[in-house]
Amino acid sequence: MFKNTIIILLLLFGSCLVDAQVLPEAILQSTDTVKSKEINPLSPAKAAFFSAVLPGLGQAYNKKYWKIPLVYGAMGTSMYYYTWNNKKYHDFRDAYKSRLAGFNNDQYQFLDDSRLIEAQRFYQRNRDMSLLLTVAFYILNIVDANIDAHLLQFNVNDNLTLNPKMEQNDINFRTTFGLALNITFK
Template sequence: MHKTLFIAIFFLFLGNTVVFAQTKAVTQKAVKDSLKSNNIDPLTPAKAAFYSAVLPGLGQAYNKKYWKIPLVYGAIGTSLYFYIDSNNKYHQYRDAYKRRLEGYSDDKFSYLDNNRLITAQKFYQRNRDLSSLFVLGFYALNIIDANVDAALIQFNVNEKLSVQPIVYPDGVTFKANVGLTLNYNF
């Protein structure tokens, strides 16, 4: 009795192993065929990042996400505008302060004392420096966005997601175990 049960379980386990191996081989072949049919290029994210580094927004155009180009130029352009404006005002207050130190009082900021000119210089210098960080940050964000977007475009999103109940024998006690597998076929 025990011998026949052991032999039956052995062949059942051996049969499941063979079926599993065949299923795995078929799955691997399907994955390779899927990769060939989707024409996945692993260099696409690098190309998109390079294009965005050369000219901001070009990586987004390469990824065919044209709606992002105005956002890129808007963010970089606004930051650049504030950089230029703060830099000009910083130089105006600095030049006025230098002229005051030389003894002239005919500048357009005659209503301000020297401490106010120094405070204005520091204020606009800080704003200029922050604006330059924003320009660099948005430029880097442009490159990162193009790279990540190109990498995510290559993912195959379809209805091949499945949940299957499975019964398999325990390796030690040979009792039937019930499990639930979540399969995603790439």
């Protein structure tokens, strides 16, 4: 019974793999029926790849040039704080190590050993957080390029609108706010 179930699952799974490998060319290149514009489904993957290779390149591929300084500003700032915290961490660590070796003529001679250890932990934590933020901004850069490339293919025209509405209530004459979704089919 158990062997038969495994064999059936393998046959079903194997047939799914064979079907998944055959992609007709019509699926890869399609056109939008409303805008009659060619849609490239590989464009988001290409933008994400470009952004992964060189941060900001995916934004340039999507023609969103104003985002490139934001990408480099965020990553550059976090890298600056990484290097600064790393330098301060090593300064306090070297001062503590020299104090353990018997020297007491460093620039932090006014601090005791517990303060040096506390400063090391503080700058090490900030250094690690800065590195984590750099990686997060790098991933956000890739995700932004991918999503932006998806949204460039999104259909936005006069047949689909979302408008804010402000109307006066006929019963108590109070103003009500809301949203109206209008869909026009032709």
